[in-house]
Amino acid sequence: MKAARPHDPTTRLEPNRTHAIIHFGEGLIGLSDCKDFVLVDSETLSPFRLLRSFDSPHVSFLVLEAVMLIHGYCDVVPAREWETIGVTSKSQPAAFVIVTVGSTPEASSANLQAPLLVNYDQMVGKQIILTDSGFSVRHPLV
Amino acid sequence: MLVVTRKKDEKLIIGNEIEIQVLRIGRDNVRLGIKAPAHISIYRYEIYEAIKNENVNAVTSQIPDKETLEKISKGMKAE
Numbered sequence: 001m002k003a004a005r006p007h008d009p010t011t012r013l014e015p016n017r018t019h020a021i022i023h024f025g026e027g028l029i030g031l032s033d034c035k036d037f038v039l040v041d042s043e044t045l046s047p048f049r050l051l052r053s054f055d056s057p058h059v060s061f062l063v064l065e066a067v068m069l070i071h072g073y074c075d076v077v078p079a080r081e082w083e084t085i086g087v088t089s090k091s092q093p094a095a096f097v098i099v100t101v102g103s104t105p106e107a108s109s110a111n112l113q114a115p116l117l118v119n120y121d122q123m124v125g126k127q128i129i130l131t132d133s134g135f136s137v138r139h140p141l142v
Numbered sequence: 143m144l145v146v147t148r149k150k151d152e153k154l155i156i157g158n159e160i161e162i163q164v165l166r167i168g169r170d171n172v173r174l175g176i177k178a179p180a181h182i183s184i185y186r187y188e189i190y191e192a193i194k195n196e197n198v199n200a201v202t203s204q205i206p207d208k209e210t211l212e213k214i215s216k217g218m219k220a221e
Contacts, residue, residue: 048215
């Protein structure tokens with residue numbers, strides 16, 4: 001296998017898929033300049049996905065659908081938060097959590113407190129903070 | 143930084159849409175009420191900072207290899 005070029009986390013990903021841009025109007029928290037992202041789906045990553053900044057390709061996040069960790073996660077997110085990105089009770093909600101991979105599986109975690117909400121119909125997203133949810137910013141994956 | 147003195151029940155307005163009202167003044171805290179459009183996110187500063195740090199730390203410069211990710215996903219289960 002060819003070694004990955006430094007600073008280009010996409011080198012090892014299959015290039016044979018087209019990816020649409022998801023627009024985060026406010027950017028991510030602390031990264032307000034990064035507003036447009038592509039969600040990269042690849043067999044190499046599954047069940048994880050890569051959320052890659054369209055403007056700054058060196059900025060990318062490993063993400064996971066929140067329901068893979070918490071049953072009914074989308075229902076925990078208040079309806080008013082979904083409404084800010086145009087998700088209504090009729091549309092399909094999608095929530096992703098950002099994953100940090102540690103040196104071991106036990107040291108790897110997901111940020112359940114600050115999910116990324118996505119409206120696939122309009123291709124818009126927003127990162128929110130679930131202040132009173134009791135969810136951890138470092139929820140252990142295993 | 144703009145510094146303004148307000149009494150209990152008095153308000154500030156930021157832009158045309160954001161209102162902040164002093165609801166109660168305690169010995170070492172104040173209780174504020176904030177009226178803002180739904181698309182404006184309002185967080186306690188320290189929580190915002192914590193999430194910001196998590197985001198910055200989670201930026202992936204190298205994607206973990208398939209084997210590492212498989213090890214993690216095998217051990218994962220939904221609660």
